[in-house]
Amino acid sequence: MKTVVPASAAHDERVTARIGLWLAVSFGLCFVTGLISHLIQHPPSWFLWPSRPVWLYRVTQGVHVISGIASIPLLLGKLWSVYPKLFERPLIRSLAHALERVSILVLSASAFFELVTGLFNVAQNYPWNFYFPEVHYAVAWVAIGSILVHIAVKLPIVRRALGSDREQKSAAGISRRRLLRTTFLASGAAVVATAGATVPLLRNISVLSWRTGGALPVNRTAAAAGVIEDARDAGWRLEVLTAEGRSRFTLEQLTALPQTSAELPIACVEGWSQSATWTGVAMPDLLRAVGSRPGATVVVTSLEKTGLYSRSSLPGEHTADPITLLALRLNGEVLSLDHGYPCRIIAPNRPGVLQTKWVTRLEVS
Known part of the structure; x- marks a missing residue:
C-alpha cells in the first residue's frame, strides 16, 4: 500500500x-x-x-x-x-x-x-x-x-x-x-x-570576500616554490630558444629594451581578481629582438622545478598582442620575489596560474 x-x-x-x-x-x-x-x-x-x-x-x-x-x-x-x-x-x-x-x-x-x-x-x-x-x-x-x-x-x-x-x-x-x-x-x-x-x-560590503587587500595578493610565494636562491643569483639569464638559435639576456639587457606599461588584472581560478600596472618588454618586441615573428607559440619555463604550473604555453593570439609582457616592474617598483622577480609573464585575459613567475626560459615554436 x-x-x-x-x-x-x-x-x-x-x-x-x-x-x-x-x-x-x-x-x-x-x-x-x-x-x-x-x-x-x-x-x-x-x-x-x-x-x-x-x-x-x-x-x-x-x-x-x-x-x-x-x-x-x-x-x-x-x-x-x-x-x-x-x-x-x-x-x-x-x-x-x-x-x-x-x-x-x-x-x-x-x-x-x-x-x-x-x-x-x-x-x-x-x-x-x-x-x-x-x-x-x-x-x-x-x-x-x-x-x-x-x-x-x-x-x-x-x-x-x-x-x-x-x-x-x-x-x-x-x-x-x-x-x-x-x-x-x-x-x-x-x-x-x-x-x-x-x-x-x-569589496567594502563583502564581509566574507577573500584576498581583497590593498596589496596585490599572491597564491604561491617564492619560498614555497623554492626559487629564492636561483632568482637572486647574479648569474641568472633569460634563455630564448628559436629555430635560428639561442639568445641569452641579463636583467640589465632586458631593462635596456623598449619598455611597455599596461594595466592588467590578475584573475585567479579561485575567483579573486585585482588590477595592477605592469611594466616590461612587450612579447612582440622580444620576439623581433631574437629574430622571430610575433604570433608564434611560446613555451614558458619557470625557475620553479616541481610546481604543477612551472611551465605554460603562450598561444599566438597572446604573443602577437602588444600588451603581453615579460614584466619587470609592478606598480612602478621592481618585482618582488613573491611576484616573480626577476621577470614574469603577464598576458591579457589569462588565468593567474598561467601567468608564469620566475621565468628562466622561452622556447619559440
Whole structure:
C-alpha cells in the first residue's frame, strides 16, 4: 500500500519547480564558465581563446565562483522542498521508479561534491589526496548530465507547476512564499558577502570576500616554490630558444629594451581578481629582438622545478598582442620575489596560474 507523508505548502511542487529553475540557471552558469576555464588551461586543437577584452576571464571566472556559491542555498532549499517524498512507501514501486531514485542520488551527491570542494578550493584548503582540478572537472560532467536527465524526466511536472496559478497556504508548516523568499535571500546574501573578491564595487560590503587587500595578493610565494636562491643569483639569464638559435639576456639587457606599461588584472581560478600596472618588454618586441615573428607559440619555463604550473604555453593570439609582457616592474617598483622577480609573464585575459613567475626560459615554436 502506498503511503504519503503529509507536506506543508513549503513542499508544494510549485516551490520545487521555482527553486529548481533558479538552481538549473546558477549551476548551468557554473558549469559553462568552469568548462571555459578548463579549456583555457588545457586547450584542445580546436579551442581559441582571445587576448581581448583583457577583463573577459576575470568575468567568466568570477561568474563561475559566484554562481557556485549562489547554488549552495538553492540546492539546500530544493532538497528541503522535496524531502517528504523520501519517506513515501513503498520505497521502490517499479524499475522506472528505482532508476529515478538512483538518478536523484547521483545528482545530489555529484552536485554537493562540486559545490563543497569548489568552496574549499576558493579558500585554498585541500583536505583530500586527489588532484582537485582533474576530479572536479570529471564530476562536473556527471553532475550536469544527471541534472539534464532529471529535468527531462520531470519536465511535465515542472511545466504544470510553473503554469499553475493556484494558491496554497498552510498554517501548520512553512508557507510557500516564505520558503521561496528565504531561499532566494540566502542565495543573494551569500553572493553579496563573497562577490567582493571579483567585483570591486562590492569589496567594502563583502564581509566574507577573500584576498581583497590593498596589496596585490599572491597564491604561491617564492619560498614555497623554492626559487629564492636561483632568482637572486647574479648569474641568472633569460634563455630564448628559436629555430635560428639561442639568445641569452641579463636583467640589465632586458631593462635596456623598449619598455611597455599596461594595466592588467590578475584573475585567479579561485575567483579573486585585482588590477595592477605592469611594466616590461612587450612579447612582440622580444620576439623581433631574437629574430622571430610575433604570433608564434611560446613555451614558458619557470625557475620553479616541481610546481604543477612551472611551465605554460603562450598561444599566438597572446604573443602577437602588444600588451603581453615579460614584466619587470609592478606598480612602478621592481618585482618582488613573491611576484616573480626577476621577470614574469603577464598576458591579457589569462588565468593567474598561467601567468608564469620566475621565468628562466622561452622556447619559440
